[in-house]
Amino acid sequence: MTILYGKGRLMQITARLPFALTLVLMTSIHAAEPDLARMSARFQPADIKADVSSLSATDRQALAKLLDAAKLLDTIYMKQLWSGDIALYDKLQKDHSPLGKARLNYFWINKGPWSDLDGHTAFMPGVPARKPLGANFYPEDMTRAEFEAWPAKDIGFFSVIRRDPASKKLVSVPYSREYGVELPKASQLLKDAAALTTNASLKKFLSLRAAAFLDDNYYASDVAWMDLDSTIDVTIGPYETYTDELFGYKAAFEAYVSIRDDVETKKLKFFAGHLQEIENNLPMDPKYRNPKIGAASPITVVNQILSAGDAAHGVMTAAYNLPNDERIVRERGTKQVLMKNVQEAKFAQALVPISRRVLGAKDQEDLSFEWFFTHILAHELSHGIGPHENVRQSLKELYSALEEAKADVTGLYLLQYMFDHGQLPHNEHKLYTTYLASMFRSLRFGTVEAHGRGTAMQLNYLMDHDAVRLGADGRFSINFDRIASVVRDLSHEILTIEAQGNYAAAKKMLDSLAVVRPPVAKAIEGLSGVPVDILPVDVTAEQILHH
Secondary structure (H helix, E strand, O other), X not given: OOOEEOOOOOOXXXXXXXXXXXXXXXXXXXXXXXXXXXXXXOEEEEXXXXXXXXXXXXXXXXXXXXXXXXXXXXXHHHHHHOOOHHHHHHHHHOOOOHHHHHHHHHHHHHOOOEEHHXXXXXXXXXXXXXXXXXXXXXXXXXXXHHHHHOOOOOOOOOEEEEEOOOOOOEEEEEHHHHOOOHHHHHHHHHHHHHHHXXXXXXXXXXXXXXXXXXXXXXXXXXXXXXXXXXXXXXEEXXXXXXXXXXXXXXXXXXXXXXXXXXXXXXXXXHHHOOHHHHHHOOOOOHHHOOOOXXXXXXXXXXXXXXXXXXXXXXXXOOEEEEOOOHHHHHHHOOEEEEEHHHHHHHHHHHHHHHHHHHEOHHHHOXXXXXXXXXXXXXXXXXXXXXXXXXXXXXXXXXXHHHHHHHHHHHHHHHHHHHHHOOOOOOOHHHHHHHHHHHHHHHHOOOOOOHHHHHHHHHHHHHHHOOOEEEOXXXXXXXXXXXXXXXXXXXXXXXXXXXXXXXXXXXXXHHHHHOOOOHHHHHHHHOOOOOOOEEEEXXXXXXXXXXX
């Protein structure tokens, strides 16, 4: 599961500029509008590099085609975000005043005029005060009740809902028609890349995905993506539904172009072999367990070159777990992709300084990139286990936050199970302490965003059950006598809600727990000056595209 990034139209946004020019732009922002300077400064520039030296000449050419295709998805995503997004972006590019440049910079970071870190609220005038819940997937004047009463009630991933100009009734429009300018261009670039690469699995995936862009049938290409075995690792298409806050039905376009890290991938492959065992021992009624998952689920570690579209706004994705098609999840499980270079940047530039303010000095010694990395892996694996039958449809807009919380706590349960059964060496102190610090990193994303909301729910539950304690000095610590059992209990509650599709129970849990209570709010306020996340500077991508 995932989100965000961007492109080379003018390369004037800091996320896509050389660092020296980024500093110049940040200086102009500061001079133009201090508030935007503060908001932008929450994102720390970080060079994103990957080693492409092993690629053949033709594969390097194919890679350049993929980067060009990925950039087209920025335009599609902005069209999906808001009906006025493209026009506003064009207007901002023509405003060369210091204020205009500042607005353009922060617009590009968010891919729109609403700040992801501030509850999707507007940071410039002349736009809705908040991002529309349904984004541009539905008519702006459509109500939930109208959609629910609509006989067609199209909840498919790959269509938008519009009004018939004559009757004003709701109609479904496939993505291939709605984005009929960009998708044919992206399709051709994928075909070109497929013709250039010598890797059979990459050639197959790109050819099938090129066809899917034109006919909206993504099943075959999703299966081919699961089987992808290539040094060039690419994920491109409509996947995550976070942007649709109204129902969580419609998929946003995103892309990740990366280079596989074979050494790290081999180290982690053994986790996939234990997934069926974990599923068989999940803390929920056995009747809800899936007897046929696990061994086929691939895990890939990559170093990212570029992300685009829904994968390139606000907080950067460190890992993702796809596809979301329930047919493939039932038949094959899911594929986990971890971006090691992105995770290393997040750990160094955000998590380490956060730990110095929320953890005691002794606990800081247990902070570990290895266990930060491993818990993200376990989180992504956990998206592929547990209930999946009609869960998204039953829980609607609550699904994303609950599913993110489920992946976090079930990921902890998974690792604890492996500790207890001798499959991993015991490292509870490093695992749970790093997880505790990381919760504060996620909470800074805000409780409107699914990950932040799910994290608030977890932290309050753990504190209410004495698994996390608040010291007199305002710092937090793990109660190691309680943490494993409380994690199991919380995992049980969430898994059962999902298995039963219990909307009322999910709403009750989120309404009561997915809030930032005063002691936590005070701790978050104490993180002022610490970067919230990284701002990718796509060094390798620019080298390839301008070679």
